[in-house]
Amino acid sequence: MSSRLLAIDSSLNAFSRRHVGPDSAQIEEMLQAIGAQSLEQLIASTVPASILRKDSMDLPAALSEADALTKLRAIAAQNQVFRSHIGMGYYDTHTPLVILRNVLENPGWYTAYTPYQPEISQGRLEALLNYQQMVMDLTGMELANASLLDEGTAAAEAMTLVQRVNKKSKSETFFIADDCHPQTIAVVQTRAHHLGFNTVIGNPQTDLIGGEFFGALLQYPNTYGNVVDLRTLIEQAHQQHTLIVMAADLLSLVVLTPPGEMGADVAVGNSQRFGVPMGYGGPHAAFFATRDEYKRSAPGRIIGVSIDRHGNQALRMAMQTREQHIRREKATSNICTAQALLSICAAFYAIYHGPNGLREIAQRVQRLTQILAAGFEQLGVERINSTYFDTLTLDVGAQQASIIARAEAAQINLRKVGADRIGISLDETTTADDIAELWQIVIGRDAHFSVHTIDAQLDEQASFPQALQRSSDFLTHPVFNSHHSETEMLRYMKRLESKDIALNQTMIALGSCTMKLNATAEMVPITWPEFNRLHPFAPLAQAQGYQQLFRELEKMLIETTGYDAVSLQPNAGSQGEYAGLLAIKRYHESRNEGHRDTVLIPSSAHGTNPASAALAGLKVVIVECDSNGNVDIADLSAKARKYEAVLCALMATYPSTHGVFEEGIIEICDIVHRHGGQVYVDGANLNALVGVAAPGKFGADVSHINLHKTFCIPHGGGGPGMGPIGVAKHLAPFLPSNPVQPVYDLPASNDVVSAAPWGSASILPISWMYAAMMGPDGLTQATQVAILNANYIAARLREHFPVLYTGRNGRVAHECIIDLRPLKEITGISEEDIAKRLMDFGFHAPTMSFPVPGTLMIEPTESESLEELNRFCEALIHIRGEIERVKNGELDPVDNPLKNAPHTAMELTADTWEHRYTRTEAAYPVAELRTRKYWPPVARIDNVYGDRNLFCACPGVDAFR
Numbered sequence: 001m002s003s004r005l006l007a008i009d010s011s012l013n014a015f016s017r018r019h020v021g022p023d024s025a026q027i028e029e030m031l032q033a034i035g036a037q038s039l040e041q042l043i044a045s046t047v048p049a050s051i052l053r054k055d056s057m058d059l060p061a062a063l064s065e066a067d068a069l070t071k072l073r074a075i076a077a078q079n080q081v082f083r084s085h086i087g088m089g090y091y092d093t094h095t096p097l098v099i100l101r102n103v104l105e106n107p108g109w110y111t112a113y114t115p116y117q118p119e120i121s122q123g124r125l126e127a128l129l130n131y132q133q134m135v136m137d138l139t140g141m142e143l144a145n146a147s148l149l150d151e152g153t154a155a156a157e158a159m160t161l162v163q164r165v166n167k168k169s170k171s172e173t174f175f176i177a178d179d180c181h182p183q184t185i186a187v188v189q190t191r192a193h194h195l196g197f198n199t200v201i202g203n204p205q206t207d208l209i210g211g212e213f214f215g216a217l218l219q220y221p222n223t224y225g226n227v228v229d230l231r232t233l234i235e236q237a238h239q240q241h242t243l244i245v246m247a248a249d250l251l252s253l254v255v256l257t258p259p260g261e262m263g264a265d266v267a268v269g270n271s272q273r274f275g276v277p278m279g280y281g282g283p284h285a286a287f288f289a290t291r292d293e294y295k296r297s298a299p300g301r302i303i304g305v306s307i308d309r310h311g312n313q314a315l316r317m318a319m320q321t322r323e324q325h326i327r328r329e330k331a332t333s334n335i336c337t338a339q340a341l342l343s344i345c346a347a348f349y350a351i352y353h354g355p356n357g358l359r360e361i362a363q364r365v366q367r368l369t370q371i372l373a374a375g376f377e378q379l380g381v382e383r384i385n386s387t388y389f390d391t392l393t394l395d396v397g398a399q400q401a402s403i404i405a406r407a408e409a410a411q412i413n414l415r416k417v418g419a420d421r422i423g424i425s426l427d428e429t430t431t432a433d434d435i436a437e438l439w440q441i442v443i444g445r446d447a448h449f450s451v452h453t454i455d456a457q458l459d460e461q462a463s464f465p466q467a468l469q470r471s472s473d474f475l476t477h478p479v480f481n482s483h484h485s486e487t488e489m490l491r492y493m494k495r496l497e498s499k500d501i502a503l504n505q506t507m508i509a510l511g512s513c514t515m516k517l518n519a520t521a522e523m524v525p526i527t528w529p530e531f532n533r534l535h536p537f538a539p540l541a542q543a544q545g546y547q548q549l550f551r552e553l554e555k556m557l558i559e560t561t562g563y564d565a566v567s568l569q570p571n572a573g574s575q576g577e578y579a580g581l582l583a584i585k586r587y588h589e590s591r592n593e594g595h596r597d598t599v600l601i602p603s604s605a606h607g608t609n610p611a612s613a614a615l616a617g618l619k620v621v622i623v624e625c626d627s628n629g630n631v632d633i634a635d636l637s638a639k640a641r642k643y644e645a646v647l648c649a650l651m652a653t654y655p656s657t658h659g660v661f662e663e664g665i666i667e668i669c670d671i672v673h674r675h676g677g678q679v680y681v682d683g684a685n686l687n688a689l690v691g692v693a694a695p696g697k698f699g700a701d702v703s704h705i706n707l708h709k710t711f712c713i714p715h716g717g718g719g720p721g722m723g724p725i726g727v728a729k730h731l732a733p734f735l736p737s738n739p740v741q742p743v744y745d746l747p748a749s750n751d752v753v754s755a756a757p758w759g760s761a762s763i764l765p766i767s768w769m770y771a772a773m774m775g776p777d778g779l780t781q782a783t784q785v786a787i788l789n790a791n792y793i794a795a796r797l798r799e800h801f802p803v804l805y806t807g808r809n810g811r812v813a814h815e816c817i818i819d820l821r822p823l824k825e826i827t828g829i830s831e832e833d834i835a836k837r838l839m840d841f842g843f844h845a846p847t848m849s850f851p852v853p854g855t856l857m858i859e860p861t862e863s864e865s866l867e868e869l870n871r872f873c874e875a876l877i878h879i880r881g882e883i884e885r886v887k888n889g890e891l892d893p894v895d896n897p898l899k900n901a902p903h904t905a906m907e908l909t910a911d912t913w914e915h916r917y918t919r920t921e922a923a924y925p926v927a928e929l930r931t932r933k934y935w936p937p938v939a940r941i942d943n944v945y946g947d948r949n950l951f952c953a954c955p956g957v958d959a960f961r
Contacts, residue, residue, distance in 0.1 A: 013064035016778035026866035039784040046811040051698040057559040062775025065521040076530035078545035084535040087425025091273040111503035114718035118316035123496035124717040125315035131347035133954040137474040138253040139267040140260025141289035145300040147343035152187030152755035154268035154286040157299040162215035162243040169241040173198040175213040179222035186752035194617040225391030227464035234263040252389040254362035275349030281536035281756025283720035285343035299333035306946030308939040334611035337572035341716030355475040387464040391425040511815040511847040511857025514709035525765040536756040556771040562694025563726030567735040571759035576704025576723025577612035586734035596648040629658030629805035640675040647677035655813035658805040669699025688814035691780025711767035785862035800880040815859035839902035841875040842934040902936035
C-alpha cells in the first residue's frame, strides 16, 4: 500500500511533467512519426557516439515545487536584510505594488521576446519608448537608448562611443575621475585595457585640463556625495578636444541641473532606484543618453517611431539595432541582451508618480539628508563633502570600526571609506526614525534634539549651489501626467500588455533563442525580500544564503557542462562571451604568449561572437562551412596552421547554428589545441546538450551558459539575461572578480565585466529552482524532448518546405532551418511575408534570415505539447498552400494575404474592402481562429521610413487622440 502511495506521490509531484509539454502518449506518437523507437534511440541516432555522456549527472534527485520552494526558503533565510545606507549607485526603493504584480510578476510581460517583430510588440515598444523619453527628459540629452546592462557597462560603452566619434583628438587615453564609483572604474578599465586604450585616474579639478584625452568620465553627484558645478570644467575639456561622459544619479536629476544642460556629450547611470529592487546587484536597467549627432554610433537598442502600411503611427526598433549580428567584427558593441523588463518597470514608476511625485520623492530624500547633515554639524561630526543630494561622507577617524559595529548591531549597513571615514546614503525608504538612529550610531549616544527640531531650524536653501538647482521642466508628455490613480495605471498597463504576443498566449518558435516555459514556481522567489533587498556590497556574513545558492548553482552548471569552475558574474550572454575570451587572453599572457591575438570563427556563428572578439581586442579570421552547414575541417586546419604563431582561440557553436550535431567536433577541438589555441563553445544551443553531452568533456575550454535560454530565466521582452561561463581548470584563476567585493578567493585585480560581483544575482534563484525541480533525469528528458520536438516539426514540414541542413540519419538537433529561397524565386513571397502572415494565425515568427538569408529557423523547445506543435505546423502548411495559389495565379502576386500581412481589426471592419481576397481569408484562414484570435494592433511597419525619419521620443499629444 505504501509503495503504491509513494508511486502516486512521485508522479503527482513531478515538476518535469509540468515543464515538458508532450505527455508519454504524445511522445510515443511523435517517435513513431519520425521513425524512432525511443527517446534514447533518437538521441543515439542524432548525437555523435564519441561525445555521448556515459555517466549521469551527479545532481540531487528532483524536488517537487513545494519542496523546492521550502528548501530555497531555508537558503534565503540565511540572508540578513539590513537597512542599507551604502549607496554607490544602489538604493532601496518602494516598488509600487500595481507594477510589482502586473508587470514584474506577470507572464504577459516577462515571457515576451525581444521586439524584433514589431507588429506584435507594440505594447512593450511603447513602454520602452516611455523609458527613453524619461531618460532624455531627466538627463537633458537629445537621444536615449532602451537600456544597457548596468552602470559600469554603460560607462564602458560611453568610452568607446566618444573614442569613435571624437574626430578632433588623436589621443588614445581616457580620463576617469577618481571620485567615480569604484566598480564603474574597474569595468571601464577592463574594457579600455583590452581595446588598447590607456586610462588615467585622477582629480578632475586638477588633472583633467591640460592633458591629452579623447574622453573623460565624471560622476555626478560623485561617489562621496559631492555635487559640483561641472560646466566650466566641461567647457575647458571641450576646448582641448576631450568629450565628456557624466555618470549621473537619475533621481538627483529631478532637482539638479541635468548633464545635457551642463554640456555633457554622454550621460549614463542606473535607473534602479525607480522602483527596481537592489537584488544583490541586479538586474537593473542602466541608461545611456547622448547627442543626436552620435545616434549612429550609440550602443544597444533604440526604439523609434515609424508608420505602418496604412500610414498609421507604429513603433519599432530603429537603425538595425541588432547590428552586432549584421556587422559582426565591425560592430560597435557586442550588446545583445538589454534590461527591457526592468526599464519598463522604471518607466512605469515614473508614469505612476509623474513629475510632481518624483519631485516630492527627490525633495524628501534631499531634505532628510539636510536634516542628517545639520544634526551631525551640531554634534561636531566632521563632514567631508560640503555639498550633497543624498550622500554624506564623514571623517570619523579611529571611531570607524566601532561605528560600523554599532550599525551592524542595529542591522544597518554603512559604507566604509578608506580607514577613517564612513559614507551614509539615504533613499525613498528612509524615515525620520532612521535619521535619529544614524545620529545615535555615529556618536554612540542619543542626540539631544529631534529630527523635527532640526527640520524646523533649517531654511529652504538647497544642499548644493543655487546655480545647480534644476529650472527646466521634465516629463511633460501626457503619458507621465495621466495615470496616477491605481485604476488608471492598471488599465494603461493592461492596454499595452494586450497588444503583444508572449509565451502565455502561444508558442514562440525562435531558433537559437529557446523560448521555453518560465514556470511560476521558478519565478516566485525573485520577489522575496531576502533575495531582492540586499545591497551588492553588503558584508558577506549577511549574504550566506546567496553564497550557498551560488555554490549550489555553480555545481549544477558544472555537472551539466562538464567544466571545472563557473563564474556567475556576466549578466548577459554577450558579457559571457567577452568574459570567456578575456580568461583565455589572460591564460595566454600567464604563459608569456600574450601575442596570441587571433580568433577563428565559423561563418555560421552568431554575430555576437566576432563582435565579442573585437571588443576583447582580438583579430577575427573566418572559417568556412561546408555544403552541409558544418565547419569545413580542411579550411580550419589550413587556417590553424597559417595562424599558429598567433592563434588565441576558436569560437564554435555546438550544436551548430545550422541546427546540426557536427560529427567532427572532437577533431575540431584537437586541431585548435595542437596549434596552441583554446576552444570556446558558444552555449546558445546548450538546450540540445544537457544530460546528453558536455562541452567540457569533449574538448572545449570555456562556454557561456545562457540562463535565459536553457535554464529558464525569462526573456522579459528583451532582457534580463544571465551569461555565466564554465571553464576548464587551467582557466579558473582568470575568472572575473570585483574591487569592492572580491569573488571567492580570486584577486580583486582580475578583470571585471559587470558592476556587481555576481551579476544579476536576484534572478539566479530561477535557474536554481529549475535544476532542483527537474533533477538529473528531468534535465536529460528535457533535452531529449527538445530534440524530438524539432525533429517532429522537420518531419511534418519537410514535404512542404525543404529542411536546409540535417545531420546523420537525416536528423536535426533542437532546431531546424526551412529554406524559402526557391519559393521566393518562383513566387516573390519572401521569408518576411511568411513571418508577418504567421501573426494572422496568432504566432510569433521563427528566427528570420539567420544564419542563412531567406530562411526561417525553428526551435520548438521541450515545453510545447503535440497539440501546439501541430497547430504551428498546420499554420505553416496552410501558408504554403497560399504560396501555391500565388504561384498558380489564384492569388494576385502583389495583393494577397501574405504581402499584406498582418491584418488588423481596423482594416477588417472598415466600410470598404478592396483586396482581391476575402476578409475571411485574411482574418480567419483556419477555423480554429474563430474562437482563438489575436489581432495585431498595427499593420506591417515601414522600416525604411522609420530609419529615414528617425524619431525616438514619445509622439506628441495628437497621436494619443
